[in-house]
Amino acid sequence: MPLPVDLSSSSRLDAAAVRSGKLTNVPSDHMAIAEYSHGEWRKGRIQAYRPIPMPPFALGLHYAQIVFEGMKAYRRTDGSIGVFRTERHHDRFNRSLRRMCMPEVPYELFADAIHGLVAVDHGWVPDGPDSALYLRPFMIASEERMGLKVADEYLFMVIAGPFRPLFSRPLRIKVEREYVRAAPGGTGYAKCAGNYAAAMYPTKLAQQDGYDQILWTDALTHSTVEESGATNVMFVIDGTVVTPPLTDTILDGVTRASALEIASTLGIPTVERSVTVDELRDGIRSGSITEAFGVGTAASVAPIGSIGIDGVDIELPNVPNGVAQQLKKAFADIRFGNEDPYGWMHTISERSVKETV
Numbered sequence: 001m002p003l004p005v006d007l008s009s010s011s012r013l014d015a016a017a018v019r020s021g022k023l024t025n026v027p028s029d030h031m032a033i034a035e036y037s038h039g040e041w042r043k044g045r046i047q048a049y050r051p052i053p054m055p056p057f058a059l060g061l062h063y064a065q066i067v068f069e070g071m072k073a074y075r076r077t078d079g080s081i082g083v084f085r086t087e088r089h090h091d092r093f094n095r096s097l098r099r100m101c102m103p104e105v106p107y108e109l110f111a112d113a114i115h116g117l118v119a120v121d122h123g124w125v126p127d128g129p130d131s132a133l134y135l136r137p138f139m140i141a142s143e144e145r146m147g148l149k150v151a152d153e154y155l156f157m158v159i160a161g162p163f164r165p166l167f168s169r170p171l172r173i174k175v176e177r178e179y180v181r182a183a184p185g186g187t188g189y190a191k192c193a194g195n196y197a198a199a200m201y202p203t204k205l206a207q208q209d210g211y212d213q214i215l216w217t218d219a220l221t222h223s224t225v226e227e228s229g230a231t232n233v234m235f236v237i238d239g240t241v242v243t244p245p246l247t248d249t250i251l252d253g254v255t256r257a258s259a260l261e262i263a264s265t266l267g268i269p270t271v272e273r274s275v276t277v278d279e280l281r282d283g284i285r286s287g288s289i290t291e292a293f294g295v296g297t298a299a300s301v302a303p304i305g306s307i308g309i310d311g312v313d314i315e316l317p318n319v320p321n322g323v324a325q326q327l328k329k330a331f332a333d334i335r336f337g338n339e340d341p342y343g344w345m346h347t348i349s350e351r352s353v354k355e356t357v
């Protein structure tokens with residue numbers, strides 16, 4: 001059932017500027033919102049994007065019962081709009097929510113909020129191939145309460161804005177040997193707000209040293225590689241795509257899972273196994289490691305050009321038509337073309353656009 005829509009009385013949409021990618025990082029006109037209290041979801045709707053009332057004692061503001069997702073709607077070459085892998089993002093959202101003691105969001109509500117918002121704000125989806133409408137589903141404990149407890153009231157929302165990736169040049173990343181993003185038994189696998197706050201200070205230090213991002217290592221020995229910023233990492237070692245296996249310290253990226261599947265289809269061998277920092281250093285120097293790249297919703301596939309290990313920057317060669325390029329092209333074909341061999345795209349049809357608005 002589509003969510004009821006209360007259209008905004010004014011629009012900030014400059015359609016030409018959005019379509020051409022000139023207008024980015026601004027919220028679209030509408031948002032989806034639903035309230036949870038006393039064990040049930042109520043009043044899901046789409047309304048004008050605006051500030052939300054939040055009591056200063058809201059539990060989420062103090063104890064970080066806050067979980068989010070990041071996904072995208074793409075404008076295909078034929079003008080239609082597709083949303084990438086709603087089901088899989090929903091699965092992960094609920095996994096994160098369970099870890100934070102927050103109630104799950106039923107698939108219908110999640111999908112109706114996302115697809116309904118994209119239908120209403122379809123004019124905000126820029127043209128490809130680098131741009132997309134970024135979608136940010138999130139949930140926060142809204143109950144007003146002084147003491148530390150699991151909240152009984154929540155807000156689930158979806159907000160959106162046209163977006164284009166920041167990095168176009170290969171990334172410079174720093175292997176982190178001191179700070180920790182995620183420890184065994186912790187919350188690293190959840191897309192919960194606190195993880196990102198805790199990563200800011202070490203990331204700032206790395207950026208002061210000229211790096212774009214941190215390559216996190218395991219919390220106990222700092223000797224095996226985990227992931228980087230808000231992307232999972234992959235290496236091409238002797239022609240095989242190698243990526244660290246999923247544990248509770250690594251975020252289960254939708255792009256990671258999709259890239260592994262695409263690589264297999266392309267006939268590129270893949271393996272999920274641990275990679276040590278020593279193996280990275282030696283492999284890049286000997287030439288057995290030919291590529292390193294990040295995979296995530298924000299940048300799709302982002303080549304890594306240099307890795308700083310204990311103060312020494314090791315450069316990776318620039319590989320034209322390498323695995324990163326092939327994966328990036330395959331993603332673009334699925335998202336912007338009209339072929340969807342995996343059934344990953346949810347089409348926002350013209351009909352649903354007209355019926356909703």
Ligand SMILES: *Cc1c(COP(=O)(O)O)cnc(C)c1O
Nearest residue numbers: 230231232251253254255296297
């Ligand atoms: C979101 C995120 C990723 C990438 O996940 P995608 O679903 O591919 O966008 C990887 N690592 C972290 C820490 C993240 O927050």
